[in-house]
Amino acid sequence: MENNNKKTHPHKFVLWVGIGSILMMFAGLTSAYIVKRNQANWQTFNLPVAFWYSTAIVLASSFTIMLALRSFKERAMSKYRALMVATMLLGAMFVILQIVGFQQLWQKGITLQGNVSYSFLYVIVGLHALHVVGGVIALVVMSSMAFSRKKRNYSIVPVELMSTYWHFVDILWIYLLIFLIMIK
Amino acid sequence: MSSAILHDAAVHGVEHHDAHHGEHHHTETFISKYVFSLDHKTISKQFLVTGIIWAIVGGLFSVIFRLQLGYPESTFPWLEDLLGHWAKGGKLQPEFYYALVTMHGTILVFFVLTAGLSGTFSNFLIPLQIGARDMASPLLNCMSYWFFFLASIIMAASLFVQTGPASGGWTIYPPLSALGDASSGSKIGMDLWLVSMAMFIVSSLLGGLNYITTVLNMRTKGMSMTRMPLTIWAFFFTAVLGVLSFPVLLSGAILLLFDRNLGTSFFLSDIVIAGKILPNEGGSAILFQHLFWFLGHPEVYIILLPAMGMSSEILSINSRKPIFGYMAMVGSMFAITVLAFLVWAHHMFVTGLNPFLGAVFVLLTLLIAIPSAIKVFNWLTTLWRANIRFTPAMMFAIGFVSLFISGGLTGIFLGNSSLDIHLHDTYFVIAHFHIVMGVASFFGMFAGVYHWFPKMFGRYLNNTLAYIHFWVTIVGAYCIFWPMHYEGFAGMPRRYYDYSNWESFKMFGGLNEFISFVSLIVFAAQLLFVMNFFYSIWKGRKVTTLNPWNANTLEWTTPIRPGHGNWPGEIPEVHRWAYDYAREGKNGEDFIPQDVPVGEEEEKH
Numbered sequence: 001m002e003n004n005n006k007k008t009h010p011h012k013f014v015l016w017v018g019i020g021s022i023l024m025m026f027a028g029l030t031s032a033y034i035v036k037r038n039q040a041n042w043q044t045f046n047l048p049v050a051f052w053y054s055t056a057i058v059l060a061s062s063f064t065i066m067l068a069l070r071s072f073k074e075r076a077m078s079k080y081r082a083l084m085v086a087t088m089l090l091g092a093m094f095v096i097l098q099i100v101g102f103q104q105l106w107q108k109g110i111t112l113q114g115n116v117s118y119s120f121l122y123v124i125v126g127l128h129a130l131h132v133v134g135g136v137i138a139l140v141v142m143s144s145m146a147f148s149r150k151k152r153n154y155s156i157v158p159v160e161l162m163s164t165y166w167h168f169v170d171i172l173w174i175y176l177l178i179f180l181i182m183i184k
Numbered sequence: 185m186s187s188a189i190l191h192d193a194a195v196h197g198v199e200h201h202d203a204h205h206g207e208h209h210h211t212e213t214f215i216s217k218y219v220f221s222l223d224h225k226t227i228s229k230q231f232l233v234t235g236i237i238w239a240i241v242g243g244l245f246s247v248i249f250r251l252q253l254g255y256p257e258s259t260f261p262w263l264e265d266l267l268g269h270w271a272k273g274g275k276l277q278p279e280f281y282y283a284l285v286t287m288h289g290t291i292l293v294f295f296v297l298t299a300g301l302s303g304t305f306s307n308f309l310i311p312l313q314i315g316a317r318d319m320a321s322p323l324l325n326c327m328s329y330w331f332f333f334l335a336s337i338i339m340a341a342s343l344f345v346q347t348g349p350a351s352g353g354w355t356i357y358p359p360l361s362a363l364g365d366a367s368s369g370s371k372i373g374m375d376l377w378l379v380s381m382a383m384f385i386v387s388s389l390l391g392g393l394n395y396i397t398t399v400l401n402m403r404t405k406g407m408s409m410t411r412m413p414l415t416i417w418a419f420f421f422t423a424v425l426g427v428l429s430f431p432v433l434l435s436g437a438i439l440l441l442f443d444r445n446l447g448t449s450f451f452l453s454d455i456v457i458a459g460k461i462l463p464n465e466g467g468s469a470i471l472f473q474h475l476f477w478f479l480g481h482p483e484v485y486i487i488l489l490p491a492m493g494m495s496s497e498i499l500s501i502n503s504r505k506p507i508f509g510y511m512a513m514v515g516s517m518f519a520i521t522v523l524a525f526l527v528w529a530h531h532m533f534v535t536g537l538n539p540f541l542g543a544v545f546v547l548l549t550l551l552i553a554i555p556s557a558i559k560v561f562n563w564l565t566t567l568w569r570a571n572i573r574f575t576p577a578m579m580f581a582i583g584f585v586s587l588f589i590s591g592g593l594t595g596i597f598l599g600n601s602s603l604d605i606h607l608h609d610t611y612f613v614i615a616h617f618h619i620v621m622g623v624a625s626f627f628g629m630f631a632g633v634y635h636w637f638p639k640m641f642g643r644y645l646n647n648t649l650a651y652i653h654f655w656v657t658i659v660g661a662y663c664i665f666w667p668m669h670y671e672g673f674a675g676m677p678r679r680y681y682d683y684s685n686w687e688s689f690k691m692f693g694g695l696n697e698f699i700s701f702v703s704l705i706v707f708a709a710q711l712l713f714v715m716n717f718f719y720s721i722w723k724g725r726k727v728t729t730l731n732p733w734n735a736n737t738l739e740w741t742t743p744i745r746p747g748h749g750n751w752p753g754e755i756p757e758v759h760r761w762a763y764d765y766a767r768e769g770k771n772g773e774d775f776i777p778q779d780v781p782v783g784e785e786e787e788k789h
Contacts, residue, residue, distance in 0.1 A: 017396050021392075042466075115465075
């Protein structure tokens with residue numbers, strides 16, 4: 001039985017493989033982007049200011065969920081609950097800021113139906129935002145469970161799963177941002 | 185490897201709960217037992233039955249369009265009763281001919297040979313053969329089936345919309361598939377196709393995540409990776425392929441949905457349709473082909489690998505010999521998995537691909553011949569001078585090897601970019617992929633059904649019907665697809681509605697009629713199998729021994745009808761590999777199951 005403790009929990013493993021799978025989807029999109037960029041009629045433009053704020057927000061949310069995980073381990077439950085709610089709010093704010101960014105672009109005439117380079121930005125950033133929305137929904141469920149008086153959860157696994165996924169969407173955004181700045 | 189040996193899974197929450205099954209069931213309702221079941225065995229049967237229904241539909245479609253190809257002058261009034269305005273006056277309409285061809289491909293490739301094959305057998309065999317109580321996440325597993333069900337409902341609905349289902353070919357190349365004005369099948373039917381496929385992709389991703397995790401994480405004590413049966417290796421590699429390639433198809437499908445409905449131009453540029461110039465600029469239709477075939481080629485191996493794994497297992501059991509070259513088998517499957525991602529552009533030799541790039545893809549494509557040949561060699565050497573038991577499963581497994589050889593050889597022709605200029609989009613391609621991936625995988629699937637049916641339902645299938653099924657199918661399959669090679673060499677293009685007015689190809693009229701006639705017979709033989717299957721679930725001869733095939737793997741150590749949790753007591757410990765056949769067992773049998781400890785006089789494996 002002793003070497004059971006060393007191995008990864010199967011649900012965590014599922015998440016890691018799932019992350020690999022999500023990465024493949026974005027790899028497909030970004031390589032399509034690169035292929036398309038090398039063809040004629042590609043236009044470059046600057047990213048909207050809102051994306052800089054959203055980046056700061058998502059970094060901050062990674063920090064709060066890290067603290068949430070730590071306080072869960074220390075059984076500081078009220079602190080844990082507060083930090084989960086904070087992460088959730090920051091996540092929601094990130095999504096709103098991405099939408100604001102889309103509006104800023106749209107007003108400059110960079111619309112979805114315009115040049116293919118515009119369309120790619122909307123699809124890639126939009127699909128990433130959908131993954132964040134998924135995370136926010138999971139956070140809502142987990143925080144409401146943390147506030148529930150009927151159920152007490154002392155298993156660390158769901159919290160660790162949540163934080164892994166959240167760091168993943170954070171890092172994915174940083175990668176996409178750098179990608180969109182460097183290759184345009 | 186020994187550090188990776190993992191204990192039974194009783195430590196985790198989910199499995200801890202299951203560990204007490206078999207001894208005392210908690211109350212199960214009909215819904216929780218048969219509908220939203222979490223038991224991997226029930227889920228696998230759900231996949232199998234859904235797959236069988238789809239196979240009948242997909243097969244029937246091919247029979248209908250073969251009627252048009254074989255008898256282009258005749259009319260069939262009953263077709264009008266069946267298809268309504270799509271067969272006015274008993275003559276199949278060209279639009280619906282394309283719809284049938286498209287749906288035949290889609291249904292057979294995705295719904296039958298992906299979900300029906302790996303969904304069924306990965307679910308059924310992974311926990312049973314590695315010694316686990318269930319999948320890593322039974323809930324995701326259940327969701328995987330119900331996403332497949334949803335995809336099935338949407339796809340089935342698309343068959344009944346007024347403008348018809350998708351009809352741009354199963355590869356749905358834009359611009360045809362992107363523009364509603366291009367053909368009637370590119371209207372709502374195409375949107376339904378894309379949404380259904382998105383659901384299907386979610387289903388196979390959830391399934392694949394589970395299979396990978398279960399194989400890596402939940403093996404019983406002593407079941408090191410190198411002691412796993414080849415079936416499990418095959419399902420593992422299949423799942424890896426699916427998890428890495430399906431998301432890319434998803435991104436292609438999303439971009440196509442944007443092009444269709446939101447006015448983007450990812451795949452569209454400079455198009456004039458019905459005299460009207462479209463505003464779309466700057467897209468590239470070839471880009472879609474790259475995204476599609478990056479999935480599309482691994483998909484071929486997603487279909488084929490489970491059949492390979494199951495055939496290896498069945499060949500060894502019924503040859504009463506260890507599989508020849510176990511590590512070479514694993515290595516070649518690994519090589520196929522890697523190469524599967526590096527050959528997609530061989531579907532695109534004639535799209536204006538850079539010839540140098542084409543040469544690279546030719547080389548990589550032809551490299552696949554090496555692991556394939558290793559596998560064929562090992563199957564033949566397993567059969568060599570063996571004590572063969574010709575059970576129905578064994579017949580189909582041998583048939584699989586035969587088909588894989590004949591279909592694989594023509595792949596070497598097609599893999600050469602210069603030959604492909606002549607053979608591309610001809611009946612030669614049809615013949616090649618139907619034999620090597622369609623019929624061969626079906627044979628692997630039939631072998632699996634005949635072999636594991638006793639474990640699934642506690643009863644046997646009828647043997648006489650099984651032998652009739654086998655002989656009609658293998659003779660019929662060769663009669664159908666062998667002549668197509670000649671038609672392809674002559675340059676006869678695929679996807680055409682009528683060849684009888686075409687000077688170069690009207691000489692093939694008789695041959696086409698022959699092919700169509702045989703396909704009718706083969707389809708009837710499949711219905712015989714379906715009858716046998718459903719009849720035997722309730723009325724078949726009962727299984728009375730735990731291990732009817734004298735096999736080594738762990739699934740035969742469970743009760744005849746295992747409950748949720750598979751083993752009533754402790755999960756057996758594994759002491760040896762799965763192929764100790766032709767060795768003297770404890771009661772003078774010729775095999776030693778995996779859970780028998782290694783004797784003192786034995787060498788360790």
